[in-house]
Amino acid sequence: MKNFFLITNKAKDPDGSYTERIAEYLKAHGAAVSCAVFCRMAEHMEVPEKIECVIVLGGDGTLLKAARDMIEYEIPLIGVNLGTLGYLAEVEVSSIEQALHMLLAGEYTQEKRMMLTGRVFHKEDREVHDFALNDIVISRCGPLQILNFDIYVNGKFLNGYSADGIIVATPTGSTGYNMSAGGPIVEPSASLILLTPICPHTLNTRSIILSSEDEVTIAIPEGREKTIQTVEASFDGTHKVTLQTGDKIMIKRASKTTGILKLNTESFLEILHKKMGD
Numbered sequence: 001m002k003n004f005f006l007i008t009n010k011a012k013d014p015d016g017s018y019t020e021r022i023a024e025y026l027k028a029h030g031a032a033v034s035c036a037v038f039c040r041m042a043e044h045m046e047v048p049e050k051i052e053c054v055i056v057l058g059g060d061g062t063l064l065k066a067a068r069d070m071i072e073y074e075i076p077l078i079g080v081n082l083g084t085l086g087y088l089a090e091v092e093v094s095s096i097e098q099a100l101h102m103l104l105a106g107e108y109t110q111e112k113r114m115m116l117t118g119r120v121f122h123k124e125d126r127e128v129h130d131f132a133l134n135d136i137v138i139s140r141c142g143p144l145q146i147l148n149f150d151i152y153v154n155g156k157f158l159n160g161y162s163a164d165g166i167i168v169a170t171p172t173g174s175t176g177y178n179m180s181a182g183g184p185i186v187e188p189s190a191s192l193i194l195l196t197p198i199c200p201h202t203l204n205t206r207s208i209i210l211s212s213e214d215e216v217t218i219a220i221p222e223g224r225e226k227t228i229q230t231v232e233a234s235f236d237g238t239h240k241v242t243l244q245t246g247d248k249i250m251i252k253r254a255s256k257t258t259g260i261l262k263l264n265t266e267s268f269l270e271i272l273h274k275k276m277g278d
Helices: 017-028 060-069 093-105 268-277
Strands: 003-008 032-037 053-058 077-081 109-121 127-132 135-140 147-153 156-163 165-169 192-198 208-211 216-219 230-235 239-244 248-262
Touching (some): 017 093, 053 060, 060 077, 109 135, 127 230, 135 147, 135 248, 147 165, 156 192, 165 216
Parallel strands (some): 003 032, 003 053, 077 248
Antiparallel strands (some): 135 165, 135 230, 147 156, 147 216, 165 192, 216 248, 230 239
């Protein structure tokens, strides 16, 4: 690899020291660093041609945002962890130079991670569309109250849930909010969709594992005493869309994937054991 694009979460690298450190190392070893974006929330990033790798400085959240922004470019990503506990941002600050050496030498593998696409249909026929690498979460955005959801899979009614929310996650996202909500941890290269309720108000509600080819529709019915419910669909915790009674969101596997570069030869289970022991 000789052509790199840097994306930096300015809140994690306020003086740009880590970004400069990486850029200078790459340039000193004959690579081209075409651009550095310092605003995590930047939209419509222009990526120069011939970029072979996007290096994301921040944490898992920054990498998730970059994955959504880069989806049309199909350029592999690697994360430098400037945050706390991270499953996606593999490179730690203490091993930056070693990681860059391995990238330049081609000593890496690439994993293709499935993504989700979600289409929000409002009852007045407006439609909103976005992607997620980790999860799409439907949760309340108003007062504390039990929410009702009607879940359909491939157009057939599955169940009605009373819960604080619903998580629809990829295998990559299984170690995120899904795990915190009691959902199963899945090997990230797997091909499936996880459906996990958040604080369900029943005793027998568990996560459901669906085929990656299934389409999940979550409809927002009336609340208690026929009140109008207002909820929020969050794509990887960043882009948020408001839904009300009569609206629905249709979620399925995206046609595009995100490439994640891996330098570590440890298995997912070995990494998981270390993270859970921290």
